[in-house]
Amino acid sequence: MATPLPRDPIADARLNWERHGWSDVAAPMAAITAIMRTQQILLARIEGVLKPFGLTFARYELLALLSFARSGALPMNKASALLQVHPTSVTNAVDRLQGAGLVIRSPHPTDGRTTLIELTQEGRTLAKRATAALNSDVFAQSGFAEQDVDQLIRILGTFRRNAGDFSE
Amino acid sequence: MATPLPRDPIADARLNWERHGWSDVAAPMAAITAIMRTQQILLARIEGVLKPFGLTFARYELLALLSFARSGALPMNKASALLQVHPTSVTNAVDRLQGAGLVIRSPHPTDGRTTLIELTQEGRTLAKRATAALNSDVFAQSGFAEQDVDQLIRILGTFRRNAGDFSE
DNA sequence: TCCAAACCCTTGGATGTCCTAGTATATTGC
DNA sequence: GCAATATACTAGGACATCCAAGGGTTTGGA
Numbered sequence: 542m543a544t545p546l547p548r549d550p551i552a553d554a555r556l557n558w559e560r561h562g563w564s565d566v567a568a569p570m571a572a573i574t575a576i577m578r579t580q581q582i583l584l585a586r587i588e589g590v591l592k593p594f595g596l597t598f599a600r601y602e603l604l605a606l607l608s609f610a611r612s613g614a615l616p617m618n619k620a621s622a623l624l625q626v627h628p629t630s631v632t633n634a635v636d637r638l639q640g641a642g643l644v645i646r647s648p649h650p651t652d653g654r655t656t657l658i659e660l661t662q663e664g665r666t667l668a669k670r671a672t673a674a675l676n677s678d679v680f681a682q683s684g685f686a687e688q689d690v691d692q693l694i695r696i697l698g699t700f701r702r703n704a705g706d707f708s709e
Numbered sequence: 710m711a712t713p714l715p716r717d718p719i720a721d722a723r724l725n726w727e728r729h730g731w732s733d734v735a736a737p738m739a740a741i742t743a744i745m746r747t748q749q750i751l752l753a754r755i756e757g758v759l760k761p762f763g764l765t766f767a768r769y770e771l772l773a774l775l776s777f778a779r780s781g782a783l784p785m786n787k788a789s790a791l792l793q794v795h796p797t798s799v800t801n802a803v804d805r806l807q808g809a810g811l812v813i814r815s816p817h818p819t820d821g822r823t824t825l826i827e828l829t830q831e832g833r834t835l836a837k838r839a840t841a842a843l844n845s846d847v848f849a850q851s852g853f854a855e856q857d858v859d860q861l862i863r864i865l866g867t868f869r870r871n872a873g874d875f876s877e
Numbered sequence: 878t879c880c881a882a883a884c885c886c887t888t889g890g891a892t893g894t895c896c897t898a899g900t901a902t903a904t905t906g907c
Numbered sequence: 908g909c910a911a912t913a914t915a916c917t918a919g920g921a922c923a924t925c926c927a928a929g930g931g932t933t934t935g936g937a
Contacts, residue, residue, distance in 0.1 A: 545876040549866065550791050552877075557777045563840075566848035572858045573751055573851060575865035578793060580748035582872045583741055585925090599893060609725045618915060623718050625746060627895055632917060634893085654902045654915040672731075680734035683741060684871050689864045690740045696857045697743035698717065703852050704750045708713040709720075753895090767923060786885060795925055800887060802923085822885040822932045 551575050583679075590678045594671045595641060599626075601675075603634050604643060604668040607660045614659040616649060625706065643667060719743050751847075758846045762839045763809060767794075769843075771802050772811060772836040775828045782827040784817060793874065811835060 551574050558567035587598050596604070602624055607615060617635065621628045635658055638644040643664030649655035660668070685693065701707065719742050726735035755766050764772070770792055775783060785803065789796045803826055806812040811832030817823035828836070853861065869875065 545873050546790065547875065548877050549869070549875045550793070551869075552866070554773075554777075563844055566844045568855075568858045568862065569848045569851035569853060570844075572853060572861040572865070573848065575862060575869065576744060576748050576751060578874070579865045579868055580744050581793070581924095582869070582874075583744060588925095597892070605722075609722075616915085622714065625718070625749070626893095628916065629896085629918090630894055636917095637892090649915095652903075652915085656916065676731055676734045676738075680737045680741065683737040684868050685737060685740060685864065687736075689867075690736045692860050692864060693740040694736065694743060696853065696860060697740075697747045698720070699857075700747055700852050701717070701719075701743065701750070705713050706746070706750075707715065707717045709716050749894090756895090765922070784885090794923090796886065797888085797926085798924055804887095805922090820885085820933075824886065 551578065586679050587675065590674050591671055594667060594674070596667070596671055599630065600634050600638055600643075601668075601671055603631070603638065603658070604660070604664055605672060607644065607658060608665055608668040608672075613665070614647070614657045616655045616657055618655065620658060638664065719746065754847050755843065758842050759839060762835060762842070764835070764839055767798065768802050768806055768811075769836075769839055771799070771806065771826070772828070772832055773840060775812065775826060776833055776836040776840075781833070782815070782825045784823045784825055786823065788826060806832065 551571050554574060555567045555571040558564070558570055563570075584598060591597060591601050603620060606620060606623060607613060617631050618628065621631045624631070635644060635646065639646060642661060644658050644660055647657045647659055649657055683690070702709070719739050722742060723735045723739040726732070726738055731738075752766060759765060759769050771788060774788060774791060775781060785799050786796065789799045792799070803812060803814065807814060810829060812826050812828055815825045815827055817825055851858070870877070
């Protein structure tokens with residue numbers, strides 16, 4: 542992985558698709574494969590930046606979400622919905638964040654089924670610092686041209702809406 | 710996740726970024742987050758299609774790669790490089806594919822360090838069937854407009870080249 | 878020639894994701 | 908009011924990914 546390949550493996554896959562008579566779906570196949578690979582690259586960068594803070598991307602996302610909540614607290618099911626991950630993934634993340642003293646679980650005042658996740662002061666501070674690091678080391682150097690960023694937001698926004706992520 | 714959210718959570722995150730004075734990186738943040746979420750949606754679709762074949766995406770990718778190799782066999786390190794995943798991930802995938810009788814390990818004829826992965830007849834057949842299913846159920850209904858597919862291929866291709874995936 | 882460095886693969890451990898199932902609490906409908 | 912249904916969270920298991928470390932094989936320079 543250290544050394545670049547001589548040829549683009551996804552472009553090669555597309556050629557293979559075309560050679561096998563699947564030309565009609567070769568382009569979407571290439572686009573989807575490229576999304577998978579790009580996600581992998583971005584995730585690695587993000588995790589690299591977060592590692593010194595003792596955070597993973599999953600835990601960071603939860604911290605960031607809480608830091609934007611007016612009260613600094615959210616029900617777990619709400620977090621699961623907003624982060625669009627499985628409830629058990631939230632349970633897992635909260636377990637670890639709580640172990641690190643960054644959040645605490647507290648009972649919901651009126652609904653006995655619900656558990657609230659609340660930022661500790663330490664968690665709030667760490668979220669701020671981690672966000673600053675991501676902003677400067679990842680987002681400010683995304684490697685996408687400005688126009689392309691807009692294109693991505695538009696294209697993927699439409700896709701996500703069609704996939705049922707949101708109705709708006 | 711079953712019910713669409715009333716608002717786009719990524720657009721909301723972008724607003725939060727702007728409100729906190731990080732307007733300069735709000736757009737790339739949104740684009741990157743959208744890529745992460747889109748990958749998640751696509752992966753779920755793909756795995757759903759592959760499940761009846763007893764395959765995961767990781768295993769399918771390896772099978773497909775082998776099916777396009779002229780000899781039907783590849784060294785493990787070559788597969789690792791082309792799929793751009795860690796060597797241990799290939800070991801893991803090969804273990805399971807071999808257990809299912811879809812590939813076999815064989816020693817490299819001249820290099821004692823290297824192990825070749827080879828498709829069995831059964832593996833070749835399954836790869837064909839799985840590809841046909843992905844073509845019709847995922848790639849042919851990607852949900853991306855044709856123009857957008859081209860945009861994605863272009864934008865992400867540039868990104869991957871800059872990230873060091875290939876030199877071409 | 879021969880040993881150190883480089884390379885290849887595997888094992889073991891840490892994380893994250895999802896699914897299924899189980900327990901507890903709310904809500905709904907009769 | 909109470910049973911049936913729905914909702915919320917957690918426990919356990921299957922997979923995948925990466926990293927670190929270890930053992931075997933090659934290669935290359937002294």
